[in-house]
Amino acid sequence: MNFELSGEQQMLKDSVERFVQDNYEFAKRKDLAGSALGYSDSHWAVFAEMGWLMLPFAEENGGLGGSAVDMGVVTEALGAGMTLEPLVPSVLLGGKLVEALGGAAQKDNILSAVAGGQLKLALAYGEPHARFDLNYVEATAVKSGNKYVLNGRKSVVLQAASADKIVVIARTSGDAADTSGISAFLIDADTTGLLKQDYPMVDGQRASDLWLQDVQAELLGAEGAAFAALQSVIDGAICAVCSEAVGAMGRVLEMTKDYTATRNQFGKAISDNQVVQHRLVDMFTVLEESKAITDMTTMRLAEGAQNTSALVSAMKAKVGEAARFVGAQGVQLHGGIGMTDEYPIGHYFKRLMAIDVMFGDSAHHLNRYAEGIATGANS
Amino acid sequence: MDLQFSSDDLAFQDEVRSFLKENLPASVLDRSDRGLHPLKDDIVAWQKTLHKKGWIAPNWPVKHGGTGWSLTQKYIYNREYFLTGAPQTIAFGLNMVGPVIYTFGTQKQKDKYLTDILQSNVWWCQGYSEPGAGSDLASLRTRAVRDGDDYVVNGQKIWTSWAQYADMMFCLVRTDPDVKQQEGISFLLIDMTSPGIEVRPIIGLDGEHSLNEVFFDDVRVPAENLIGEENKGWTYAKFLLGNERNTIARVSRSQYQLKRLKEVARAERRGAGHLIEDTDFRRRIARIETDLMALEAMELRYLSQDIAGKKLMAEPSVLKIRGAEIAQAIKTLTVEALGPYGMVYESEDQLTMRNDGPLGPEYAHGAMADHLYQRAATIYGGTNEIQRNIIAKLILR
Numbered sequence: 001m002n003f004e005l006s007g008e009q010q011m012l013k014d015s016v017e018r019f020v021q022d023n024y025e026f027a028k029r030k031d032l033a034g035s036a037l038g039y040s041d042s043h044w045a046v047f048a049e050m051g052w053l054m055l056p057f058a059e060e061n062g063g064l065g066g067s068a069v070d071m072g073v074v075t076e077a078l079g080a081g082m083t084l085e086p087l088v089p090s091v092l093l094g095g096k097l098v099e100a101l102g103g104a105a106q107k108d109n110i111l112s113a114v115a116g117g118q119l120k121l122a123l124a125y126g127e128p129h130a131r132f133d134l135n136y137v138e139a140t141a142v143k144s145g146n147k148y149v150l151n152g153r154k155s156v157v158l159q160a161a162s163a164d165k166i167v168v169i170a171r172t173s174g175d176a177a178d179t180s181g182i183s184a185f186l187i188d189a190d191t192t193g194l195l196k197q198d199y200p201m202v203d204g205q206r207a208s209d210l211w212l213q214d215v216q217a218e219l220l221g222a223e224g225a226a227f228a229a230l231q232s233v234i235d236g237a238i239c240a241v242c243s244e245a246v247g248a249m250g251r252v253l254e255m256t257k258d259y260t261a262t263r264n265q266f267g268k269a270i271s272d273n274q275v276v277q278h279r280l281v282d283m284f285t286v287l288e289e290s291k292a293i294t295d296m297t298t299m300r301l302a303e304g305a306q307n308t309s310a311l312v313s314a315m316k317a318k319v320g321e322a323a324r325f326v327g328a329q330g331v332q333l334h335g336g337i338g339m340t341d342e343y344p345i346g347h348y349f350k351r352l353m354a355i356d357v358m359f360g361d362s363a364h365h366l367n368r369y370a371e372g373i374a375t376g377a378n379s
Numbered sequence: 380m381d382l383q384f385s386s387d388d389l390a391f392q393d394e395v396r397s398f399l400k401e402n403l404p405a406s407v408l409d410r411s412d413r414g415l416h417p418l419k420d421d422i423v424a425w426q427k428t429l430h431k432k433g434w435i436a437p438n439w440p441v442k443h444g445g446t447g448w449s450l451t452q453k454y455i456y457n458r459e460y461f462l463t464g465a466p467q468t469i470a471f472g473l474n475m476v477g478p479v480i481y482t483f484g485t486q487k488q489k490d491k492y493l494t495d496i497l498q499s500n501v502w503w504c505q506g507y508s509e510p511g512a513g514s515d516l517a518s519l520r521t522r523a524v525r526d527g528d529d530y531v532v533n534g535q536k537i538w539t540s541w542a543q544y545a546d547m548m549f550c551l552v553r554t555d556p557d558v559k560q561q562e563g564i565s566f567l568l569i570d571m572t573s574p575g576i577e578v579r580p581i582i583g584l585d586g587e588h589s590l591n592e593v594f595f596d597d598v599r600v601p602a603e604n605l606i607g608e609e610n611k612g613w614t615y616a617k618f619l620l621g622n623e624r625n626t627i628a629r630v631s632r633s634q635y636q637l638k639r640l641k642e643v644a645r646a647e648r649r650g651a652g653h654l655i656e657d658t659d660f661r662r663r664i665a666r667i668e669t670d671l672m673a674l675e676a677m678e679l680r681y682l683s684q685d686i687a688g689k690k691l692m693a694e695p696s697v698l699k700i701r702g703a704e705i706a707q708a709i710k711t712l713t714v715e716a717l718g719p720y721g722m723v724y725e726s727e728d729q730l731t732m733r734n735d736g737p738l739g740p741e742y743a744h745g746a747m748a749d750h751l752y753q754r755a756a757t758i759y760g761g762t763n764e765i766q767r768n769i770i771a772k773l774i775l776r
């Protein structure tokens with residue numbers, strides 16, 4: 001057992017941290033978040049150059065064969081700077097699903113371009129009626145010649161506005177809630193019949209709602225059998241965003257500690273009040289829990305453990321709750337200045353809230369874990 | 380002990396309820412329902428309606444334009460008011476400076492200001508907090524120096540809500556820097572059009588503009604705008620803070636918003652069913668609702684003690700702490716009810732500029748806007764930490 005980083009992982013961490021330090025000063029991030037694209041293509045080129053986009057793909061697919069732990073090292077450091085580039089949607093969602101399901105030609109065509117940063121992907125799995133249930137898919141796909149025709153709605157698709165291709169989850173058979181009959185498809189982002197509503201999220205990232213009307217699509221993998229791969233890809237992405245949350249919470253704690261040590265009221269630093277110290281301790285404690293459970297879960301995933309869903313849900317439930325607590329207390333202990341757009345702490349609060357919601361909030365994952373108790377899956 | 384209202388009180392309740400229902404403009408109710416701040420013209424018009432009815436200032440003495448209601452009637456009015464969904468009237472004139480003026484002001488000041496406050500002709504803002512003086516308000520440094528018939532004011536206020544709309548500010552200034560902090564503060568009424576005043580916006584984390592910084596550069600304020608005595612301002616400021624008791628717990632506002640939350644949970648789909656069918660979600664609503672019931676019971680109990688003439692100490696702080704926490708819990712859960720759309724947000728300006736809105740369900744935007752703004756509920760008007768300090772000091776020592 002070893003929770004320490006390897007030498008290589010330490011170097012990776014240092015390089016990402018350096019990138020964040022050099023490029024993600026808060027004012028610059030704010031400008032980027034407000035720009036038309038919502039992030040920087042020249043940063044994206046750096047992500048590619050540094051190999052971060054290649055990291056999670058297998059070597060035979062042109063990747064570096066990095067583990068979930070390696071990925072966590074990257075996203076934790078990125079999370080501290082609340083970076084905006086679409087690493088999770090393009091690589092960990094779209095790319096990983098293509099890697100899991102695609103045929104040789106599809107992988108050839110797509111993965112090296114994704115890993116090189118030339119091609120951006122998004123993954124459209126959520127739907128307005130599905131809430132956080134991955135199996136609930138109303139969008140339909142009907143075979144027509146060697147293509148499929150897609151119809152339906154997809155909601156809150158991360159970074160679809162700037163994606164070149166979108167992986168779409170649709171149903172080829174069964175009822176809306178069945179886990180079988182779910183298939184994955186590839187479409188071009190500018191294909192006919194696709195209507196997009198692009199918008200910002202509360203954390204400055206971008207997302208879109210999609211309306212699919214007789215959209216021609218290419219099947220990924222076997223018809224009707226995409227669910228398991230989808231779930232495991234989402235589980236991987238959950239690890240990555242939990243690491244991001246750990247990075248972001250670390251920054252919140254640091255900023256709040258510094259602020260309360262320098263802000264004077266009643267003739268002394270605010271943090272001279274024991275109640276403030278204890279609050280900081282509570283924030284620290286949930287951060288430590290989050291860091292540990294995220295690292296542990298990530299290692300389990302990296303070791304190829306079976307039935308990781310319960311572990312992932314346990315982690316997400318803990319980290320999501322911690323994220324909300326740390327974000328909210330960060331704002332609270334800053335007082336009025338915490339409520340402003342000009343000061344970073346409120347943005348961390350919003351980012352942490354979005355991470356809790358992303359891929360299922362803590363309530364959802366606690367329930368998912370609890371279901372496992374009933375079925376004996378995690379007895 | 381009994382909980383019954385008299386038949387007169389019940390008749391009064393009916394009268395209040397039907398008047399508010401019939402007269403609250405749909406557009407005002409709609410914004411309030413969504414969780415958006417009222418538009419300036421809307422809230423002013425609505426306050427004028429209440430004034431015409433004679434109900435704008437229930438807490439004021441009759442001779443200054445109040446209603447002469449009993450404490451019970453005031454309680455009923457407040458309750459019905461918020462259960463209608465109406466937005467809170469702007470407190471700065473009506474609940475804050477108005478009572479200070481009729482209690483401590485000169486006859487000339489009363490004649491000059493009170494009618495305009497009752498008629499909502501003049502918008503007031505509250506100039507208390509400064510960059511260096513938040514929780515420790517008494518350390519404020521904005522300086523006022525007497526020069527002939529004027530005070531000359533220099534310094535800065537911050538977090539001044541709605542200063543961009545304000546015609547007047549009631550302001551705490553330092554008139555004597557050489558005595559104990561609380562004993563060198565004065566209470567001034569300042570015309571916001573005076574030369575030397577600059578108002579700069581502060582955008583909130585909701586992307587909206589309610590907060591401001593206000594700078595004073597040799598601003599001349601007539602000495603007749605001083606309330607009461609020089610260097611006695613802290614007394615008036617404290618009196619003002621003590622006046623908030625009636626609405627501090629926001630029980631009925633929260634009850635109304637809890638009802639809205641249930642409507643959202645009924646509308647939100649979860650697979651083939653709806654979110655409201657989810658036992659876990661219902662338990663979370665129930666948890667808040669039981670907290671709210673206890674808060675209402677506390678408020679009633681304190682009210683009855685007040686009626687019985689018992690002096691309350693830090694009880695309003697108890698109400699403020701729980702009221703703010705419960706309001707935040709409702710807002711947080713309302714955003715959680717949105718599922719993945721609980722990540723989506725842009726400011727109202729941006730949203731109204733697009734032609735493909737709304738984003739997600741139409742109730743989503745205001746839910747998030749209010750959730751973000753309500754983070755301040757545990758900060759403004761004395762933070763929850765400071766309220767706890769007050770209770771510890773006044774009740775538990």
Ligand SMILES: Cc1cc2nc3c(=O)[nH]c(=O)nc-3n(C[C@H](O)[C@H](O)[C@H](O)COP(=O)(O)OP(=O)(O)OC[C@H]3O[C@@H](n4cnc5c(N)ncnc54)[C@H](O)[C@@H]3O)c2cc1C
Binds near residue numbers: 265276758759761
């Ligand atoms: C939305 C909003 C609207 C506002 N509107 C107005 C307005 O119209 N007019 C106006 O004058 N002001 C207004 N305020 C200002 C508000 O009153 C102050 O923000 C508040 O008094 C806290 O002061 P501060 O922001 O300087 O925080 P600080 O006093 O610096 O406090 C920072 C943190 O330290 C904690 N803390 C401080 N001292 C102690 C202690 N002794 N023990 C334990 N904890 C402590 C606080 O609880 C808080 O969590 C508004 C604020 C907000 C957020």
